[in-house]
Amino acid sequence: MKEEILIEVKGLKKGYKKRKTKEWVQAVNNVSFTVKRGEILGLLGPNGAGKTTTIKMICGLIVPDEGEVVINGITMQKNRLKGLEHISAVLEGNRNLYWRLTARENLEYFAGNRGKSRKEKMGEIEKLLSEFKLKQKENELVSNLSRGMQQKLALAVALLADSDVILLDEPTLGLDIETGYEVRQLLKKISEAGKTIIISTHDMPVVQDLCERTVIINNGKVIADEKVEELMNLFETSAYVLTLGNELTEQQQKELDAKFPINELLDGGKLTITLEQDNDIYDLMDLLKKENTIIEKIDRTTIDFEEVFMNLIQEEKNHAIHSIN
Amino acid sequence: MPFIQLIKANTRMEFIEMKRYLPNTLSMIATVYIIFLGMLLGINVIGDPAQAEANIQHLIVNYIFWYLTLMTLSNIGFTITMEATRGTLEQLYMSPLGMWKILLSRLIGYIALHGVIVIGLLYLSMATANQWLYLKPDITLTILLITLVGIVGVGFMIAGASVIFKQIQAFMQILQFILAALAFVPLSVAPILILAPFVKGVDMIRHVMIQGYSWTDFTAMDYTALIANSLLYLLIGIFFYLKCEKIAMSRGLLGNY
Numbered sequence: 001m002k003e004e005i006l007i008e009v010k011g012l013k014k015g016y017k018k019r020k021t022k023e024w025v026q027a028v029n030n031v032s033f034t035v036k037r038g039e040i041l042g043l044l045g046p047n048g049a050g051k052t053t054t055i056k057m058i059c060g061l062i063v064p065d066e067g068e069v070v071i072n073g074i075t076m077q078k079n080r081l082k083g084l085e086h087i088s089a090v091l092e093g094n095r096n097l098y099w100r101l102t103a104r105e106n107l108e109y110f111a112g113n114r115g116k117s118r119k120e121k122m123g124e125i126e127k128l129l130s131e132f133k134l135k136q137k138e139n140e141l142v143s144n145l146s147r148g149m150q151q152k153l154a155l156a157v158a159l160l161a162d163s164d165v166i167l168l169d170e171p172t173l174g175l176d177i178e179t180g181y182e183v184r185q186l187l188k189k190i191s192e193a194g195k196t197i198i199i200s201t202h203d204m205p206v207v208q209d210l211c212e213r214t215v216i217i218n219n220g221k222v223i224a225d226e227k228v229e230e231l232m233n234l235f236e237t238s239a240y241v242l243t244l245g246n247e248l249t250e251q252q253q254k255e256l257d258a259k260f261p262i263n264e265l266l267d268g269g270k271l272t273i274t275l276e277q278d279n280d281i282y283d284l285m286d287l288l289k290k291e292n293t294i295i296e297k298i299d300r301t302t303i304d305f306e307e308v309f310m311n312l313i314q315e316e317k318n319h320a321i322h323s324i325n
Numbered sequence: 326m327p328f329i330q331l332i333k334a335n336t337r338m339e340f341i342e343m344k345r346y347l348p349n350t351l352s353m354i355a356t357v358y359i360i361f362l363g364m365l366l367g368i369n370v371i372g373d374p375a376q377a378e379a380n381i382q383h384l385i386v387n388y389i390f391w392y393l394t395l396m397t398l399s400n401i402g403f404t405i406t407m408e409a410t411r412g413t414l415e416q417l418y419m420s421p422l423g424m425w426k427i428l429l430s431r432l433i434g435y436i437a438l439h440g441v442i443v444i445g446l447l448y449l450s451m452a453t454a455n456q457w458l459y460l461k462p463d464i465t466l467t468i469l470l471i472t473l474v475g476i477v478g479v480g481f482m483i484a485g486a487s488v489i490f491k492q493i494q495a496f497m498q499i500l501q502f503i504l505a506a507l508a509f510v511p512l513s514v515a516p517i518l519i520l521a522p523f524v525k526g527v528d529m530i531r532h533v534m535i536q537g538y539s540w541t542d543f544t545a546m547d548y549t550a551l552i553a554n555s556l557l558y559l560l561i562g563i564f565f566y567l568k569c570e571k572i573a574m575s576r577g578l579l580g581n582y
Contacts, residue, residue: 116330
């Protein structure tokens with residue numbers, strides 16, 4: 001069965017002039033990707049990479065200079081309000097709520113803002129308050145709730161919209177470990193309900209736990225668009241830890257840096273290295289053999305998504321430097 | 326009807342906020358009551374006794390209009406600024422009903438609540454001062470409501486400026502003097518002001534309250550001018566707001582404060 005594409009992001013470009021220096025910044029440069037119905041996509045990138053601008057262009061809050069976003073067949077740039085029937089979002093976490101209203105009043109207000117009556121949404125509001133463990137605090141002002149509870153409430157507000165797509169910008173930002181875990185579990189539950197989700201985040205456990213696929217953006221460009229599992233495999237099979245019996249010579253270190261830029265010499269003679277191709281292992285062996293470096297042990301590393309992300313960003317930087325040179 | 330739900334939700338929101346910020350609401354009520362009372366009692370003392378009743382009627386009509394206009398106009402701009410500061414503005418823009426409808430329903434709620442309070446206070450102060458003004462609620466309220474439609478239009482223009490610039494307090498200060506001039510200058514003195522927002526409405530209500538005009542005393546031209554003026558300002562206001570919204574979205578200004 002053909003999987004239905006729900007979101008198409010086509011060649012988005014957005015640039016700004018910096019207020020003080022008047023310098024032109026290309027925040028997003030030809031970003032394209034698609035998201036299938038029911039898929040959870042992680043949108044990653046360092047600070048200033050263009051993630052939030054991309055998310056806001058998907059919701060139609062920022063108009064792109066070029067390109068378009070199509071959601072469920074509706075072009076956001078042509079019919080934004082119709083498109084918004086399919087989207088809800090948590091853009092600024094707990095700041096998306098009215099702090100002088102109670103948890104329940106917030107849910108009721110945002111339901112009304114989408115044209116739904118309190119009566120119509122009563123059952124769903126009750127269910128969400130219970131599921132998100134907010135029932136006991138339903139009549140508390142949001143300003144009196146903990147940050148974690150506020151974040152959960154913001155998620156509940158987005159869910160109440162009953163849209164096909166949910167966009168989450170940094171849903172676990174600023175949460176302690178326990179609440180972060182709790183929010184992750186809730187996101188898992190939401191994903192199991194068949195929603196299509198785009199999560200922009202720095203929180204790698206969120207990506208590893210929830211996302212099936214990830215789009216990594218750096219300097220406004222997509223540098224990777226792969227399934228999380230495939231990215232993990234790619235880096236897992238090419239990352240090694242070598243325990244060396246003697247130190248590398250200066251010449252060896254230079255050659256190593258030139259041929260295998262992602263390497264790190266750790267205490268105890270341990271060398272972690274990422275190889276781009278499987279055959280590179282022979283070149284590495286040759287390089288070590290030249291100075292009779294003793295190899296005591298070779299292990300393939302277990303890698304987490306944070307390292308995958310860092311490797312990709314590093315590769316992109318190296319590539320940029322090579323292009324300049 | 327989604328729009329009815331939107332109005333209900335936003336009216337309830339305005340009511341809850343009035344309750345949550347109770348000291349502010351109470352001081353607003355006290356201020357308006359004292360002003361009405363002051364006008365009802367004071368004019369008798371300060372003004373010419375022969376002209377006292379006409380003076381009071383004139384002053385109170387002008388004051389109510391000035392107050393409602395200022396409240397309406399500053400509310401819509403203030404809403405945008407507040408929402409941007411809180412971080413909820415972009416969330417409101419995620420509504421498939423459109424932000425202009427949310428703003429309109431906020432205003433409807435705001436005007437309804439404040440209208441009830443102001444009219445209630447007017448009757449309360451008349452009872453306190455035992456000075457009963459010549460009010461004809463049917464015609465006065467109808468003209469007032471039609472006039473407010475035009476004021477809402479001007480409010481949308483201010484909202485549009487707020488979406489782009491966010492801080493418009495200085496402009497609002499100047500505006501209140503312009504509004505006072507429009508509310509207090511009779512149309513007979515400057516007929517050109519018929520083109521300005523709400524001036525025709527104030528003039529007609531003055532005729533009702535001071536000269537005792539009824540429905541039939543006004544010509545079809547009067548009603549046409551009143552309705553056309555209000556509708557025109559509403560349409561121009563919404564058009565201007567949507568244009569500003571487009572500019573803010575293409576410059577990425579919605580989330581900025």
